[in-house]
Amino acid sequence: MKMLIKRFAAALCVAALLLVGIPYQISTKADGMMTASQEVAAINVGWNLGNTLDSYGTWITNVNPTSVETAWGNPLTTRELILSVQQQGFNAIRIPVTWAQFTDSEGNVDSAWMNRVHEVVDYAYNAGMYVILNVHHDTGEHGSDKVCWMIADMNTYEQTRDRFEGLWTSIANEFRDYGDHLMFEGYNELLDMNNSWNSSTTGTTAYDATNSYAQLFVDTVRSTGGNNATRNLIVNTYVCSVEQVVRDNFVLPSDTVPDHLICEVHCYSPWWFSTATDTSDTTFTEQHRSDVITLMNTISNFSEQLGVPVIIGEFGPEYKNNDDQRAAYIECYISEATSRGIKCFWWDNGDYRTGSEFGGYAIVNRNNLTWRTPLVEALVNNSQGEPISVIEEISVETQEVETTVESTVETTQITETTIAETNPTQTDINSLENVNNTNDSTGVLLVVGCAVVLGAYVGLFILGRKNGFKKNK
Numbered sequence: 001m002k003m004l005i006k007r008f009a010a011a012l013c014v015a016a017l018l019l020v021g022i023p024y025q026i027s028t029k030a031d032g033m034m035t036a037s038q039e040v041a042a043i044n045v046g047w048n049l050g051n052t053l054d055s056y057g058t059w060i061t062n063v064n065p066t067s068v069e070t071a072w073g074n075p076l077t078t079r080e081l082i083l084s085v086q087q088q089g090f091n092a093i094r095i096p097v098t099w100a101q102f103t104d105s106e107g108n109v110d111s112a113w114m115n116r117v118h119e120v121v122d123y124a125y126n127a128g129m130y131v132i133l134n135v136h137h138d139t140g141e142h143g144s145d146k147v148c149w150m151i152a153d154m155n156t157y158e159q160t161r162d163r164f165e166g167l168w169t170s171i172a173n174e175f176r177d178y179g180d181h182l183m184f185e186g187y188n189e190l191l192d193m194n195n196s197w198n199s200s201t202t203g204t205t206a207y208d209a210t211n212s213y214a215q216l217f218v219d220t221v222r223s224t225g226g227n228n229a230t231r232n233l234i235v236n237t238y239v240c241s242v243e244q245v246v247r248d249n250f251v252l253p254s255d256t257v258p259d260h261l262i263c264e265v266h267c268y269s270p271w272w273f274s275t276a277t278d279t280s281d282t283t284f285t286e287q288h289r290s291d292v293i294t295l296m297n298t299i300s301n302f303s304e305q306l307g308v309p310v311i312i313g314e315f316g317p318e319y320k321n322n323d324d325q326r327a328a329y330i331e332c333y334i335s336e337a338t339s340r341g342i343k344c345f346w347w348d349n350g351d352y353r354t355g356s357e358f359g360g361y362a363i364v365n366r367n368n369l370t371w372r373t374p375l376v377e378a379l380v381n382n383s384q385g386e387p388i389s390v391i392e393e394i395s396v397e398t399q400e401v402e403t404t405v406e407s408t409v410e411t412t413q414i415t416e417t418t419i420a421e422t423n424p425t426q427t428d429i430n431s432l433e434n435v436n437n438t439n440d441s442t443g444v445l446l447v448v449g450c451a452v453v454l455g456a457y458v459g460l461f462i463l464g465r466k467n468g469f470k471k472n473k
Helices: 003-019 037-041 065-069 078-088 110-125 154-174 203-225 244-249 286-305 323-338 373-381 441-472
Strands: 047-050 092-095 130-134 182-185 233-236 259-266 310-315 344-346 400-402 411-413
Touching: 037 259, 078 110, 092 110, 092 344, 110 130, 110 154, 154 182, 154 203, 203 244, 233 310, 259 286, 286 310, 286 323, 310 373, 323 344, 323 373
Parallel strands: 047 092, 047 344, 092 130, 130 182, 182 233, 233 259, 259 310, 310 344
Antiparallel strands: 400 411
């Protein structure tokens, strides 16, 4: 009997050794998700896929995933682009999505659009990046050609709450089994009835509505269960502002689990240096540095007050033929943020400019994957987070993008395009990219189970053979 016990124990040891060599990871369960603090700490610096899945326009006559994604002049997003982002050293990506033109009044999402969003999310998720998926220009400025239906106003909130709840139910169920590398951001820049930036001009109704959307978002996602029960969720202040009155009126939602909420703000500060509106403010000065330090102290104090991490979901200075000064600004901005545990996401709208034509936030030319190296180095080298493995070298001369979102478009040749002026505001898994949690744990567990059984048999066989040799001697 003792011999059998020893043999069984030895067999389990052999099985354990075999399991160590299995190149798969078991899906993260809901009770094992990273906390908000852990996830923010793991992020080094992020990049926004701006003016792409968040594009919109009532002037778009043939509304389909391809026409909307490319409506503002950017090419269709490719796996190569996302892997190039990762290769530069970014370990996080924010994917802004506007859902308005693909949802009904109850928040149900058109399947073709959901499939395309899912495909792009997988490009980043399967590459091991931290991914933020949000609801973007469904908020923001309203009127004209806008599609905004969420306004920081309590009357509007009461009229749209069912649609908002339905939308997030659809999104949350679609990605319910994804691990903690995927975060949800409830809404982007909520504006009041007057389209007021920085702070509301309509009184407390704007702040009450912002807080109401935040609470409904958290409650809705949590109710879908699975990994969503403890997924890290991001809520934004009114118009993502850090103005004193906005901070004073922001209420962090109550949650069913502790330390799984993150607050987000957007900070293009100092404004005149960051915007191409002022073509004369092109040199990063000590006053600018002082402004950045003041900003970071404000955000750090706000984070301490809330008791949750605060991230900067959008920032960056536009191109004014001053990349050396932009790099100096970035070095200061990221260093000051990192030293306070604040993580930042560069706003990239795809508008890649050179020469004397000012404007645009792009640090990568999406048509040929060339990067503004000094800016990238300033972003990555001054950040601190989880180390990221550099993937295989990507060489792209002319990209051809295969898309499954529209049957009439099989291959789209990407050419140079003009980027629309805007306010910054399932795919196959390649084994080289699949470095994070595997979504489907069933197959993985089957492999693990087989390995355990095989290991046990191998162990017993080896021990039996050895025992036989001893007896023969």
